[in-house]
Amino acid sequence: MAAEVGLYEAMSTLRAVRRLRSETIPDDVLQRILQAGAWAPSGGNVQPWRVVVAKDPQIRSQLGELYAPEWAKYRSGAWKNVERLTGEARAGQERMLRAADHLGEHFGSAPVILVFCFNPTTMAITDSDLPRPSVVGGGSVYPAVQNVMLACRAEGIGCTLTTLLCFQEDAVRELLAIPDPWYTCAFMPIGYPELRGHGPISRRPVEKLAYLDRWQGKF
Amino acid sequence: MAAEVGLYEAMSTLRAVRRLRSETIPDDVLQRILQAGAWAPSGGNVQPWRVVVAKDPQIRSQLGELYAPEWAKYRSGAWKNVERLTGEARAGQERMLRAADHLGEHFGSAPVILVFCFNPTTMAITDSDLPRPSVVGGGSVYPAVQNVMLACRAEGIGCTLTTLLCFQEDAVRELLAIPDPWYTCAFMPIGYPELRGHGPISRRPVEKLAYLDRWQGKF
Numbered sequence: 001m002a003a004e005v006g007l008y009e010a011m012s013t014l015r016a017v018r019r020l021r022s023e024t025i026p027d028d029v030l031q032r033i034l035q036a037g038a039w040a041p042s043g044g045n046v047q048p049w050r051v052v053v054a055k056d057p058q059i060r061s062q063l064g065e066l067y068a069p070e071w072a073k074y075r076s077g078a079w080k081n082v083e084r085l086t087g088e089a090r091a092g093q094e095r096m097l098r099a100a101d102h103l104g105e106h107f108g109s110a111p112v113i114l115v116f117c118f119n120p121t122t123m124a125i126t127d128s129d130l131p132r133p134s135v136v137g138g139g140s141v142y143p144a145v146q147n148v149m150l151a152c153r154a155e156g157i158g159c160t161l162t163t164l165l166c167f168q169e170d171a172v173r174e175l176l177a178i179p180d181p182w183y184t185c186a187f188m189p190i191g192y193p194e195l196r197g198h199g200p201i202s203r204r205p206v207e208k209l210a211y212l213d214r215w216q217g218k219f
Numbered sequence: 220m221a222a223e224v225g226l227y228e229a230m231s232t233l234r235a236v237r238r239l240r241s242e243t244i245p246d247d248v249l250q251r252i253l254q255a256g257a258w259a260p261s262g263g264n265v266q267p268w269r270v271v272v273a274k275d276p277q278i279r280s281q282l283g284e285l286y287a288p289e290w291a292k293y294r295s296g297a298w299k300n301v302e303r304l305t306g307e308a309r310a311g312q313e314r315m316l317r318a319a320d321h322l323g324e325h326f327g328s329a330p331v332i333l334v335f336c337f338n339p340t341t342m343a344i345t346d347s348d349l350p351r352p353s354v355v356g357g358g359s360v361y362p363a364v365q366n367v368m369l370a371c372r373a374e375g376i377g378c379t380l381t382t383l384l385c386f387q388e389d390a391v392r393e394l395l396a397i398p399d400p401w402y403t404c405a406f407m408p409i410g411y412p413e414l415r416g417h418g419p420i421s422r423r424p425v426e427k428l429a430y431l432d433r434w435q436g437k438f
Binding site: 004006007010011032034038039041052127130134136137146151161163164167169176179201 | 255
């Protein structure tokens with residue numbers, strides 16, 4: 001049974017899956033995926049997040065209509081960056097962008113779209129007064145989002161995280177009747193993969209991410 | 220072997236562990252914990268985070284000296300909130316706060332303190348212009364932080380996440396020689412648990428976190 005996937009196996013094969021079948025996700029599978037999110041830690045155990053599980057075809061279609069132009073704006077820059085690459089790096093990026101273009105056209109056809117919301121008034125955002133972008137509020141929501149993605153992997157469900165729809169936050173809040181003071185922080189179309197789905201991922205090695213004792217200290 | 224822990228078992232028993240033994244963490248264990256972080260997804264696969272692995276006793280001690288007064292400032296409000304509770308809820312919070320007070324005094328004695336840093340200039344922060352606190356930058360760092368915590372659980376290592384030291388970001392950056400444009404977003408003392416360590420956690424049920432199709436829609 002899918003739930004027996006090992007922790008490291010799930011993490012090391014969790015790739016973005018952007019081509020999704022429209023097949024329904026069974027309720028028990030969805031329940032386990034959301035339970036994984038509920039288990040995540042948050043500052044003061046406040047759990048200052050909620051998730052709208054969009055299954056209604058009309059709502060998903062409207063989310064898709066909001067997503068398509070945002071992806072269209074983003075994609076031109078992304079494709080231009082690819083032109084600077086060569087060889088296998090370029091081929092890999094092109095495959096990714098073709099899949100992302102596919103998602104841009106089919107966002108609303110995913111059987112479920114998860115819309116994660118957060119309430120900043122119940123968060124202790126310790127970096128809000130610093131003279132640089134604040135990220136700490138995310139510390140109480142993205143651990144839950146990551147748990148949900150890992151659970152998707154365990155259940156054989158493809159998923160990918162996007163925040164592009166924050167550019168359409170007003171429209172999304174109106175569509176889903178999200179009240180003050182709740183806002184959007186993550187959008188995740190999920191579904192069974194069209195192709196092979198999960199598998200190898202490409203990441204920096206630990207030695208390039210971790211330092212011993214001080215910046216640049218060789219780990 | 221610890222790495223065989225199942226995904227859901229790890230998630231459902233990942234509790235904050237604030238009483239840590241000073242015993243050294245073997246290098247191979249630390250390597251697996253950091254590898255889990257490296258596997259995490261990030262926007263555009265940029266991985267705009269690094270982690271300083273503080274093992275040097277003097278550096279840890281100085282981090283502890285920076286943490287103690289921040290915890291002291293925070294704890295009085297937290298203990299006051301407990302006075303409003305009764306029964307088992309109060310007893311649970313008191314146990315948590317006693318452990319947090321212990322951590323406040325022994326922060327620098329954890330055998331390893333992980334200091335997560337991020338580079339906002341390489342992030343696409345899609346909510347930076349919205350009239351509410353921005354969290355999206357966190358979407359490219361806290362999935363890695365969550366992977367690290369889950370890996371700690373898998374390895375039998377206790378951990379807890381704090382962002383209180385963001386209040387001392389300048390001092391931390393100087394201590395660890397963190398250059399522009401890198402900033403701090405998560406601090407994690409880790410070590411083998413003094414007491415039982417991981418176990419049951421207390422969270423809202425899925426029905427209180429998930430809505431179907433629209434806000435408040437019964438899932």
